[in-house]
Amino acid sequence: MTQQTTHRCGWVALMGPPNAGKSTLLNALLGQKVTIVTPKPQTTRNQIVGILTDDDAQAIFMDTPGLSQVRGRLSKTMIQAVWQSLGQADVIVLVLDAHLYIRKPEFLERDLAPVAQALAGDERPMAVVVNKVDMFADKSRMLPLLTRLNEMWPRAEIFPVSALRKDGLPELAALLKSLLPEGEDQFPEDQISTAPVRFMAAEIIREKLFLILRQEVPYSVAVDIESWQEDAERGQTVIHALIYVSSPQHKGMVIGKGGATLKQVGIEARKDIQELIEGKVHLELWVKVREQWTEDPAFLRELGLSGETL
Numbered sequence: 457m458t459q460q461t462t463h464r465c466g467w468v469a470l471m472g473p474p475n476a477g478k479s480t481l482l483n484a485l486l487g488q489k490v491t492i493v494t495p496k497p498q499t500t501r502n503q504i505v506g507i508l509t510d511d512d513a514q515a516i517f518m519d520t521p522g523l524s525q526v527r528g529r530l531s532k533t534m535i536q537a538v539w540q541s542l543g544q545a546d547v548i549v550l551v552l553d554a555h556l557y558i559r560k561p562e563f564l565e566r567d568l569a570p571v572a573q574a575l576a577g578d579e580r581p582m583a584v585v586v587n588k589v590d591m592f593a594d595k596s597r598m599l600p601l602l603t604r605l606n607e608m609w610p611r612a613e614i615f616p617v618s619a620l621r622k623d624g625l626p627e628l629a630a631l632l633k634s635l636l637p638e639g640e641d642q643f644p645e646d647q648i649s650t651a652p653v654r655f656m657a658a659e660i661i662r663e664k665l666f667l668i669l670r671q672e673v674p675y676s677v678a679v680d681i682e683s684w685q686e687d688a689e690r691g692q693t694v695i696h697a698l699i700y701v702s703s704p705q706h707k708g709m710v711i712g713k714g715g716a717t718l719k720q721v722g723i724e725a726r727k728d729i730q731e732l733i734e735g736k737v738h739l740e741l742w743v744k745v746r747e748q749w750t751e752d753p754a755f756l757r758e759l760g761l762s763g764e765t766l
């Protein structure tokens with residue numbers, strides 16, 4: 457006799473302050489990279505969907521930009537993406553950097569104020585992921601933090617994990633699955649993201665720019681794939697990408713001495729894009745100045761930064 461089991465499917469919003477490890481957590485849960493990660497805050501700019509399917513459940517995760525002070529139109533569209541994801545979620549996961557709040561407990565209330573306000577009175581299932589526990593050996597150091605989080609969100613499950621080392625993730629995935637509503641899969645079982653491959657390639661280039669460039673330059677950078685063509689003769693995909701910057705000075709910094717910086721970005725991005733599309737890639741990068749692009753709503757929409765689901 458076969459036993460009737462419940463199938464679950466639903467949307468899970470990963471939200472929290474910048475640099476908490478939301479994107480790292482999503483990639484680790486999926487066992488595949490769908491969203492970019494850098495040590496700089498405010499890496500993720502829109503909602504990015506990653507889908508985890510197994511026999512009895514499908515969890516549709518939404519990675520979101522870090523919630524921080526809003527400055528300018530780009531930040532506003534980033535925050536919009538967070539609220540949009542929250543509206544769509546069946547389950548809410550708040551991700552925090554445990555190490556940060558152990559060292560600076562006074563930042564906790566300030567950083568979580570926007571989330572606390574948005575979630576006041578919300579009755580959807582919720583989990584708090586206390587991430588980066590690999591950064592301190594004495595685990596008892598997080599007890600005051602856990603106590604405070606429990607006071608702030610008494611109904612939430614609190615999970616200490618290390619997304620980087622994948623510690624605690626099977627338990628977290630099992631809990632999140634159990635919190636999903638009953639329902640049939642919404643996506644084919646082999647689909648891992650809803651983001652088009654072109655968008656993912658542009659994000660990879662942006663990741664390399666974030667990793668290689670210093671100070672404020674990465675925040676003035678946007679990447680647009682201009683053309684994407686198969687060259688059957690050479691057996692490769694030819695990709696032309698435009699890197700937008702907001703000033704001639706930044707253009708110089710992206711290009712680097714004798715073109716060295718841009719070359720390095722190209723080499724590293726090409727490697728990852730080849731892995732993504734499982735084929736040979738010829739990548740050409742161009743840098744263009746577009747002053748004030750972060751304040752231009754039509755341009756933000758063109759780049760897919762309108763706060764909507766991809």
Ligand SMILES: Nc1nc2c(ncn2[C@@H]2O[C@H](COP(=O)(O)OP(=O)(O)OP(=O)(O)O)[C@@H](O)[C@H]2O)c(=O)[nH]1
Pocket residue numbers: 473474475476477478479480481492493494495496497498499500501520521522523587588589590591617618619620621
């Ligand atoms: N030691 C340690 N580092 C981590 C862990 N998870 C993430 N990181 C690091 O934290 C930094 C930020 O990670 P992201 O995943 O980009 O963080 P995020 O929350 O998506 O950041 P935004 O998109 O900017 O909001 C990266 O350098 C990660 O390698 C962890 O469990 N342990």
Ligand SMILES: [Mg+2]
Pocket residue numbers: 478479480492493499500519520521522
């Ligand atoms: Mg991120």
